[in-house]
Amino acid sequence: MRRSALLLLGMLLVLTGCSSVPRERPPVQPPADPAALAGVTLRVGDQKGGSQSLLRAAGLLDTPYRLQWSTFTAGPPLIEAARAGAIDVGQTGNTPAIFAAAARARVQLISASQGNVTSDAILVAPDAPIRDVAGLRGKRIAVGKGTSAHGQLLYTLRAAGLTLDDVDLTYLQPSDAYAAFRQGQVDAWATWDPYTAQAQLETGARVLADGEGTANGYSFLVASNAALADPAHQAALADFTQRLREAMRYSDTHRDQRAETWAQETKLPLPVTRLAASRGPDLPVPLDDRLVRSQQDLADAFTEAGVIPGRVGFADFVDRRFEDRS
Known part of the structure; x- marks a missing residue:
């Protein structure tokens, strides 16, 4: 499952700029010199047993750029780190993304996935x-x-x-x-x-x-505006996003291996990670209008509950340039 740098170039060449989000964004372009990625350090926020574990299980950690990992206890502190410029990208759940939008955090949602809701x-x-x-x-x-x-x-x-x-x-x-x-x-x-x-x-x-009939099960890859503004980091983000999608699909068909890696990295007992893995991983989904409506409904529910002041425009924080083209 290990991919070469050709994965990066092939995928980036099709990331051309048609975006339906409100603000104009130039297309993601591959670097003029692919070797330029060797000088990029992508700072990734993670939770124990999260993205790094998925990529390791799928054999996709060998990247043409450097990965620097930071571990967080949950989505909200990860979002805060992205907002403060301490990380470039990280995976988080549906609600932290809404709180980020409510706070007008300088971040964008560049990829989405959906998991089982029975474990919520x-x-x-x-x-x-x-x-x-x-x-x-x-x-x-x-x-x-x-x-x-x-x-x-x-x-x-x-x-x-x-x-x-x-x-x-x-x-x-x-x-x-x-x-x-x-x-x-x-x-x-x-x-x-x-x-x-x-x-x-x-x-x-x-x-x-559990979340059956209530939760939408969405998770998001959140990138900082600073990282998105740099062409070399954009290219690294595009590659990282695609690798994470592939790792999710791999874990879905190799759940025992996923459980073993999860247990090794978190020190949780193997029976715990086996039970969690048996319920299925997040799998990639498009950042489409249906997803945006579901997230907007959840944001509105938080507003109505008085948890978030004012109405959140969730669509304003969606960047569709990194959509799955495979």
């Missing part, structure tokens, strides 16, 4: 008296602020006739949330894989509700 779960202890979502009224729920779990929780509560104001939210990063959940300091935990799988196998956590 609201968990309770196996012996918890809460039997349905309505039973969460007045209960303390751990969730990462601005994470995909935050959006899934908002939608799940709304489907049950509740709002975020009807519950007691405790904003915690995943490791702290898991500790609070295990110790009974919260009544429920809204999270995602591999944390869902870990809690299920290690604590017998019960899934009160």
